Amino acid sequence: MEKEHGFIGKHYLMKQAFGQEELHEREAVCTREDPPGCMAHCPLHIDMRAVCEQAAAGRFSKAAGIIRTKTPFLNLLSKNCDGACTKNCVMSRLGDGIALQALERACALYGGSGAVSRFMIPKKNKKAAVFGDGLFALACCWELGKKGYEVLWYTTNASFRDPLAGWGLTDEEIRSDLTALEGFRIEIRKQEALKQEEAKGFASEMDAACVSPELSWENLWAGAFTADHYKEAVLILQEAKYASLQADQYLQGIVPDGKREENKESRLHVTMDNVQGSQALTDVSHVTKESAMEEAARCIQCQCLECVKGCVYLQHYKRNPKGAIREIYNNLSIVMGNHMANGMINACDECGQCKAACPNGFDYPDVCRIAKQTMVETEKMPPSAHEFALFDQQFSNGEAFLSRPQPGFDTCKYMFFPGCQASAVSPATVELAYKDLCTRLKGGVGLTLGCCGAISKWAAREDLFKVSLDQFGASWEQMGRPTVICACPTCKKILEEHTDAQTVGIWEVLLTLGVKPVTDQAIAIHDSCGARGDEKMQKGVRAFAEALGCQVQDTSYSGDLSPCCGYGGLVKYANPEVSKKKAAFASGRADCRILTYCMACRDQFTRAGADTCHILELAYGVKPMPTPDISGRRINRLKLKQRLLSELWKEEFKMETMLPVTYAEGVEALMDERMILKSDVDAVLKAYETSKEAVFDQENGWLVANARLGNVTFWVKFMEGEETYTVFGAYSHRMTVE
């Protein structure tokens, strides 16, 4: 019998978000791993930042070890270093650069012996020759010796000491610097004189050679390498490193590339907030252990924190965007196994603060956006992350949706689009604003209560985003393509970018119509993520606030660098913990009241306990109410629709009646936290009334009933009274049970 062909078990949807090449291009935008100025300009590229870190803690042995990875001649270096590092230290912009030469000296004095255990030295069965008498030749011996080659040193010197004489070192210092050569296989082949024609004769004994530029030999044989001639010790060491590397490549069978490590300007941007300039605390002649530690502690450990310092999300995950995009890239490449970065991807609010703060414009939010899209397309998006928010959009554009031209008009010159959050959080403000616009603007002002689609865009649900835009488009066309007056920066941005509608901020309209001062309070303005990069909007809001009488104060991270309130990107739903932290940070930036011009920001800040209000609440004298729970937000939208339809359009709108329910103390707050709506409780109780299926909990004396609504099973603990149900708790799970 023939077997049926088909998929066995699961099959997987795969899609590459972007290739490795693009990953590398994106990573290269970030300069955080570039060397600091001291290291970039050092001919030997010594990591003096790390030296400072160790020296500041008194670990001179470790500090010396860092220098010895580049050169063993610590005494020579400390007495002959040209100080390019200090000149290029960022601290020199404010005061003295770190006296790094003094730290080199301290490493030489207190860093112990540079002797390497002979067991640590690799052994290679090839021989490298070195021709020369000076420092170049000695340095080549060390460079080749540490790579494990047997070194044949052709020199007129009698000992290793000779090349170090003449650099101002004492006998003791010379002995100390030479300890690093102990254990290497270096044989001195003493010559009367070094001549090129004789050297060729030794060629059969060696596999490669380094020739000192002092000898000025020309037309070297294959396998012999030299470099440029310098008089400065550090540059001689640099050239020895270069020539030895060429020989090493040759010995490994690689064609030497002739490339040098360039001493170029560091690309690393250094965050220098609150850094004060100071004077050097020691110098190379007077350095002591204590003064070296103090001097090293002046080093600010150059790093770029521009993206991280204002972003609670990056701080929470202890990530930087460069590292995070690699994790995201790997996360998207997983076929089978745990997608450990899903949570991190969905906790990014895509607010763009980090991109605005980055000196090079590293676009991390774009990667998160692409990742979310890929997750949705490959069915890897956790279903629970955005479902509640997407249902909320469906509710705003369904049951709570309203679109009408101004009474008495068929088409309108304007359409007021307050946004779903304004109707949910402060419906009275929406009503007052609409009536005001209708009174003062000519040509008719229509009203559309609904969601612009930002929620589905943040959830990477392009299908639902399109539905939302189409719905808006139809209303807008029907109203005669009016100018849309937005009360939310995100709505304005979305409609501007994705529809043909011309938009204007309500603050701009009201300012033109005339504003009366209502306060003389000092306030700080929080710019929402929708206003990032929109200077006109940011200035317009400030002008409006000043016209209202506000004394506008500056805050840290304002304008384009403003942090997210914790609502953006649906973080409030996907990761409530990060969302709360964000709200606390963003609302804690000012000593005075924070004025927002996005109702989601206002809601988040109120929840965080801040003194805040929306700019329209201030303008219309609406006292900011305590933030409604998730059920209250829906009821507010429905009641606003009902009230406006009845009063302005003389239409009746019936809200679905719910069973009479009383909630025990604390239950409503618990339901808000667990994303359980009162309408969910109502549905469970109605199901119970039909089926009478429930469990009687004898210990507590209540009934527990359930209902499956969509992808979630809701359970309600309740008691039946004569006229009302009393609810003692509610919980839910997504798993099915049968």
Next chain:
Amino acid sequence: MAEKNYYTIDPMGKLTCAKCRIPLEKGKATFGYLGNAFPVELPVCPQCGYIYVPEDLALGKVLTVERSLEDK
């Protein structure tokens, strides 16, 4: 070989089916999510088969498993 149960809850005679008015008993049930199934033992009405998922289980083990499956 006995079938593996991922979780067992005994009603201990403290739960009654409100419809059938008889005590719930430990019975077989299956949790399912995103194409995965887990046999468990939960309080079940022996007559109508009503299955009870207690709050501690829903917000504890069930939630943990849901989250880990969503990240698979």
